[in-house]
Amino acid sequence: GTGQGTRAAAFEQSMALVIGVPRNWGQSVVLWNLALDQRNGPTNGGCQTCRGVVTVNDDGTVTKEVEYYALGHASKFLRPGAVRVASSVPARAPVSNVAFENRDGSQVLVAYNGTGTEQHFSVQEGTRHVTETLAAGAAATYRWTDPGRLAAPGADLGWIDLALGAGPAGRPGGR
Numbered sequence: 001g002t003g004q005g006t007r008a009a010a011f012e013q014s015m016a017l018v019i020g021v022p023r024n025w026g027q028s029v030v031l032w033n034l035a036l037d038q039r040n041g042p043t044n045g046g047c048q049t050c051r052g053v054v055t056v057n058d059d060g061t062v063t064k065e066v067e068y069y070a071l072g073h074a075s076k077f078l079r080p081g082a083v084r085v086a087s088s089v090p091a092r093a094p095v096s097n098v099a100f101e102n103r104d105g106s107q108v109l110v111a112y113n114g115t116g117t118e119q120h121f122s123v124q125e126g127t128r129h130v131t132e133t134l135a136a137g138a139a140a141t142y143r144w145t146d147p148g149r150l151a152a153p154g155a156d157l158g159w160i161d162l163a164l165g166a167g168p169a170g171r172p173g174g175r
Helices: 004-023 066-075
Strands: 035-037 054-056 062-064 083-085 095-101 107-113 119-125 128-134 139-144 155-159
Touching (some): 004 066, 004 107, 066 139, 107 119, 107 128, 128 139
Parallel strands (some): 035 054
Antiparallel strands (some): 083 095, 107 139, 139 155
């Protein structure tokens, strides 16, 4: 079905690919179906439960699915020629991650909280350090540049809030 549990599971599976494939030195992540219709077709006798990155609706509109946003965590900040660099994940850590360095020297960390509770984690490079919080089931992409190379250090934080049902009080739109 297309219920909230299915969407959350699809986002979790997509983030596992976005983080897990390059973390294990894979060079690309491919989701098989780029665009499907409202009935998850055409199927040509194949997968009956496959999802598309986008859905082309009968009225011609396009709906961006959770897979679109999962892929966006890597594609918005990673540039062609980026290389995977080491990042640590303590044993049984609730937040998974993968790190890259772009050709311009900027670094990118994609993180995902696959648990059912809010998690705190730290990002450290050399003497620079930041502590962050990710909501249950949330992903975030961090990009930073070496302040020694630029006059003013820059940092970008990207995130996506998916409408997966009611969230904690004070967080409109769910978690």
